[in-house]
Amino acid sequence: MNKNYFSVCFLSFFFLFLFMMLNFFFMLYFIMNNMVLFLEWEIISFNSLSVVMSILLDWMSLLFMMFVSLISSVVIYYSKSYMSSELNLVRFIVLVLLFVFSMILLIISPNMISILLGWDGLGLVSYCLVIYYQNLKSYNAGMLTVLSNRVGDVLILMVICWMMNYGSWNYVFYLEFMKNDYCMIYVSFMVILAAMTKSAQIPFSSWLPAAMAAPTPVSALVHSSTLVTAGVYLLIRFNSLLVETLFFKLLLLVSSLTMFMAGISANYEFDLKKIIALSTLSQLGLMMSILSMGLPLLAFFHLLTHAMFKALLFMCAGVIIHLMNDMQDIRFMGGISIYIPMTCLCMNISNMALCGIPFLAGFYSKDLILEMLSFSNFNFLIFFLYYVSTGLTMFYSMRLVMYLMINDYNLLSIYNLYDEDFVMIKSMLVLLLMSVISGSMLMWLIFYYPYMIYLPFNLKFMVIYLSLIGLLMGYVISNMSIYSLNKYLFTYNLSTFLCLMWFMPSLSTYGLSYYFLNFGQKLLKNIDFGWSEMYSGWGMFNIVKNYSIFYSIYQMNNFKIYLFSFILWIMIFLILMLF
Numbered sequence: 001m002n003k004n005y006f007s008v009c010f011l012s013f014f015f016l017f018l019f020m021m022l023n024f025f026f027m028l029y030f031i032m033n034n035m036v037l038f039l040e041w042e043i044i045s046f047n048s049l050s051v052v053m054s055i056l057l058d059w060m061s062l063l064f065m066m067f068v069s070l071i072s073s074v075v076i077y078y079s080k081s082y083m084s085s086e087l088n089l090v091r092f093i094v095l096v097l098l099f100v101f102s103m104i105l106l107i108i109s110p111n112m113i114s115i116l117l118g119w120d121g122l123g124l125v126s127y128c129l130v131i132y133y134q135n136l137k138s139y140n141a142g143m144l145t146v147l148s149n150r151v152g153d154v155l156i157l158m159v160i161c162w163m164m165n166y167g168s169w170n171y172v173f174y175l176e177f178m179k180n181d182y183c184m185i186y187v188s189f190m191v192i193l194a195a196m197t198k199s200a201q202i203p204f205s206s207w208l209p210a211a212m213a214a215p216t217p218v219s220a221l222v223h224s225s226t227l228v229t230a231g232v233y234l235l236i237r238f239n240s241l242l243v244e245t246l247f248f249k250l251l252l253l254v255s256s257l258t259m260f261m262a263g264i265s266a267n268y269e270f271d272l273k274k275i276i277a278l279s280t281l282s283q284l285g286l287m288m289s290i291l292s293m294g295l296p297l298l299a300f301f302h303l304l305t306h307a308m309f310k311a312l313l314f315m316c317a318g319v320i321i322h323l324m325n326d327m328q329d330i331r332f333m334g335g336i337s338i339y340i341p342m343t344c345l346c347m348n349i350s351n352m353a354l355c356g357i358p359f360l361a362g363f364y365s366k367d368l369i370l371e372m373l374s375f376s377n378f379n380f381l382i383f384f385l386y387y388v389s390t391g392l393t394m395f396y397s398m399r400l401v402m403y404l405m406i407n408d409y410n411l412l413s414i415y416n417l418y419d420e421d422f423v424m425i426k427s428m429l430v431l432l433l434m435s436v437i438s439g440s441m442l443m444w445l446i447f448y449y450p451y452m453i454y455l456p457f458n459l460k461f462m463v464i465y466l467s468l469i470g471l472l473m474g475y476v477i478s479n480m481s482i483y484s485l486n487k488y489l490f491t492y493n494l495s496t497f498l499c500l501m502w503f504m505p506s507l508s509t510y511g512l513s514y515y516f517l518n519f520g521q522k523l524l525k526n527i528d529f530g531w532s533e534m535y536s537g538w539g540m541f542n543i544v545k546n547y548s549i550f551y552s553i554y555q556m557n558n559f560k561i562y563l564f565s566f567i568l569w570i571m572i573f574l575i576l577m578l579f
Helices: 003-033 059-082 089-107 112-130 136-166 171-178 184-198 207-213 216-237 246-268 272-292 296-323 341-355 361-375 380-406 422-446 462-479 484-488 492-499 501-535 537-557 559-578
Strands: 037-046 049-057
Touching: 003 059, 003 089, 049 059, 059 089, 059 216, 059 296, 059 422, 089 112, 089 216, 112 136, 112 184, 112 207, 112 216, 136 171, 136 184, 136 207, 136 501, 184 216, 184 246, 207 216, 207 272, 207 501, 216 272, 216 296, 246 272, 246 380, 246 492, 246 501, 272 296, 272 361, 272 380, 296 341, 296 361, 296 422, 341 361, 341 380, 341 422, 361 380, 361 422, 361 462, 380 462, 492 501, 501 537, 537 559
Parallel strands: none
Antiparallel strands: 037 049
16 A cells, blocks of 8 residues: 555544544533533624624533544544555545534534535535446446435525524524424424434435445445434524424424334345344434434434444445455354354444444444333324334344354355454454444433333343344344245345335436436427428428429529529619619
C-alpha cells in the first residue's frame, strides 16, 4: 500500500478516536451536572435579517456523537486492510469522513435548516458510497437508495416551509408551543414520514437490502449504525410534539409490521450481507415502534447498543467474504469456525448480543423494551408482532450460525482460510468489547433510577420461551432439505411473497415506473415516431421530395415549356422591379 494512503487512514482514525474520547468526557460532565449547551453563531446580520448557525449540545447528542465517531474510527482502521487493493483509497476515506461530518451536523442541530444540510449530506454521500464499485447492480441500488431518501428530503423542506409561520426554524423552542397549534398536524405528519424514509419503514423498505452493494466497511458504518438511525434520532428529538398524535399510532403498526416482515425475509435470504441488512431493518422497526409508544429513551438506548453489535457483525461478514474469494452466498460456506476462530468468536458474540442473550449489550435494551411492552396496555396484534419478531431474530441468527459454522464447507476442494489479518482483528476487538459492556454502561448512564417492572412469571419469561422456540426452529430447519418446509406448510405463492419482502422491491421499482414508462413508450411510438413525424420532419421532407421529383421530370421531358416558364419568371420579375 502507498505510504500516503497509510498516513491518511491513520490520521483519520486518530482524529476520530480523539474526538470520541473528547465527546465521552464531555458527556459524563454534562450528565453529572444536568447541563445543556445551546450555542448560536451569527453568520451575517443585515438590518433586521440575521442568519444564525445554532448548535445544541446535551448528553444525548454527545453520547450519539461518541458512538458515531467510535464506529467510524474503527471502520476506517478496518478499511486500511479491507480496501488495501483499492487504487483510490483516499477518495474512499474522504467520502467516509464526509459522511461522519454530515451525521454530526445532523446530531447537533436544533435548527431545521442545518438538519436539512446534514440529512441531505447523508443521502448524497450514501449514494456515492453505494455506487462505489461501478457496475449496473450498484447503480440500480444507488438510484433506489437516493430516490427513496429524496422523499424524506422533500418532506423536511416542506417542514421548513411550514415553520415559517413561527418566525424561526429552531424547532427546539417551539415543541411545547406547537402541541396546541393546528398546523402541528402537518409538521408531525411530515416529520414522521421523513423519518420513515430514512429508517426504511414499510413503504420504503426495499432500499436498505439493495444498499448492500456498497463495500462492507460502508455497510458497517452507514447501513447499520448511523444513516438508518438518523430517522429514529429525529423522531426522538421531536418526540414531545408527536407523542399523542394519530400518526404515532399508525407508525406503531407500520414499524411493527416492518420488524415482522424483515424477520421473515431474513430466514429466506441466502446472501450474507442481505441477511444482516434485514436484521438491521427488523431492529429499526423495534426502535421506531417503541418510540411510537412514547418511550424515546428506550429507543435511544437500543439505537446505541444495536449500533455496536451490528457494526461488528458486518465487519465479521466482511472478513468472511474476503476469505471466501468474494463469495456472499451462505450455501457455499460452512465449518469455518475451525479455521478462523477469532472472527467466528466475534461473529457469535455479536449474534448473541443481537438475540438478546443475557448480560450482553442487546439484552439490556431488548429485554427492557419487551417488558415495557408487556407492562403497557397495547392490543394483542402489537404484542404478537413484537414477540414473534423476537423469536424470528433468534431463528435467523441460528440459521446463520448453522450455515456458516456447523455445516460442511462447500466452496472449493483446496482452500486457504487464515485469521491473521491483525488490522481487521484489532478493529473488531474494540467493537467486541463494546458489544459486551456497552449495554450495562449505558444502563447506568441513561436511566438514573431503576425501573420496577412487575409481571407474572410466564409473561416475564415469554422472551426466553420464544427465543428457545426460535433457536430450535432455526436448528431443525437448517438441517432439513431445502424445500421441505415450503412443501408441507406453505404454498409456493406464499413462500414467494414472504421471500421477496412482501413484493416491496418490485412495487417500489417497477410498480412506480411501469405505467409511466409504458405511457412514454406509447407517446414515443404514436406521437414522436407517428403523427408529429408525419406532419413535421419526415412529412415536410416527403412533400419537398415529391415536388422536386415532379419538377425534374418536367425539366427533362418538356424543355420548351421549361424555357418558356423561365422567360415568364424573368418577365414577372422585371415587372415587379419596375413597379
